[in-house]
Amino acid sequence: MIDTQVVGMNWIEVPAGKYTLIDQAKKKTTCQIEIDVPYHAFISHAPEGQWSKIAPLRILSFDIECAGRKGVFPEPNVDPSLFEPTDSRLTTGTFTGESQPFIRNVFTLNSCSHIVGSQVLSFKEEDKLLEKWRDFVEEVDPDVVIGYNISNFDFPYLMDRAKALNVKKFPYLGRFKQIKSEVKNTHFSSRAFGQRDSKETTLDGRLQLDVLQFMQREHKLRSYSLNSVCAQFLGEQKEDVHHSVITELQNGTPESRRRLAIYCLKDAYLPQRLMDKLMCFVNYTEMARVTGVPFNFLLSRGQSIKVLSQLYRKANSEGYIIPSSKGEGKSTLPPSVF
Incomplete structure (x- = not known):
């Protein structure tokens, strides 16, 4: 470069x-x-x-919901992913461009009642849901993928879940046909931001912007939950669905699953709202x-x-090359006798 x-x-x-x-x-x-x-x-x-000017980029915002057992955090080897809503948008001009998504859909496990302004795609088998969502990502071909805590939860969970269900096609989420997306454990250490262990999923050819990581770097807050951040910066909150009733709503009727889908759709849309309001991408x-x-x-x-x-x-620019080898320093050298 x-x-x-x-x-x-x-x-x-x-x-x-x-x-x-x-x-x-x-x-x-x-x-x-x-x-x-x-x-x-x-x-x-x-x-x-x-x-x-900023290039006209396609931005994909997504979120997932999982059916967890009572009192247990969802585990990808056991608990299925239920909903994968996406909001896709084309950004144009110098700033953020379109404020409304031009594709708004939700991939659901089992039937779901119609949602006005959204495309509902229902599947009986979870492996088919994951495969079709991957195909959707390839088809809309986003330049930027955003979400809230997608680096540490959504992407790793989907990768592990696809592996558990043997969905061999799923890991190819980047733009290179033969290069798999892989989840790596990373350790970040900085005087300005402290130390943090996190995960990183490579999507070759696509940019990623985890709004949670942006908030943790740029703002000092008491709570970094999506609900709390949206209340402070947007003046609104998530849909009123507690995580403890997610499995119950999923096991209910198409109408109860519709309520859950609307909740998940808003969770995919709010990171876009935050990105625009705080000008994260710009x-x-x-x-x-x-x-x-x-x-x-x-x-x-x-x-x-x-x-x-x-x-x-x-x-x-001045015609110099900085050597890559490190010299001795920052330590006391043993004494030598001459």
Whole structure:
């Protein structure tokens, strides 16, 4: 990125005649257009003037609900995922663009009554639900995936659940056809934000923005629950469904499952509302441009990578190379006799 003057979230132009269009049969990704271009042939535009606009991106917000046993937190090897609602939206212009989703659907286990303004997709088998949701993600092809606590709960749970049900197609949630999405345990340590153990799911070709992690980094709050955060910043709260009655509603009638689906749909929509109100995506886009780091680094890495990136870029512009090997220091060397 540094050698080619590329920064996070900037525009890249590929001049005519400098690239080769990949045939549909030879494509390695699910992108609509795939090209082959030498790294020195494209033009990286600094985010200034007409190139300061944010690209028109598709944003997918989702949430899941699980049927847990009484008094036990849901476990992916035992407890099924019941609902997977999604809100998809195209963002345009300099800021956030459309405020309403243009695709709003909910994937449900067993039948569910109609919900006005939403598409209800019901399945008798959970493995089919997971498979069709993965196909939906591939079809709408989102550039950005958001949610609330999706990094530590939703994605890991879905991955483990798909593995338990032997849904072999499910882990391919990124844009590369042959690369599986994997969940990794990460440890984050920073003087500014302290220490935190979390999980990270790789979605090659897609950005992720966990609104919970954004709130924990940028705001000091007493509670980081979605209900509490929405009450403070949006002046509204989630639907009135306690987690203890989720299994009961699921085992009831199509009408009771409709109530649960509406609850879950709102949980998928509220992160979008928070993202717009607090300008999460816009702020992080501009931060990636200023510091030069990839967008995903802003939530997964600390402050030092931003400083290091700018040092490398300044050194490169002056014709210097910063050595990668670490010198001796920060410790007392043993005495030597000369």
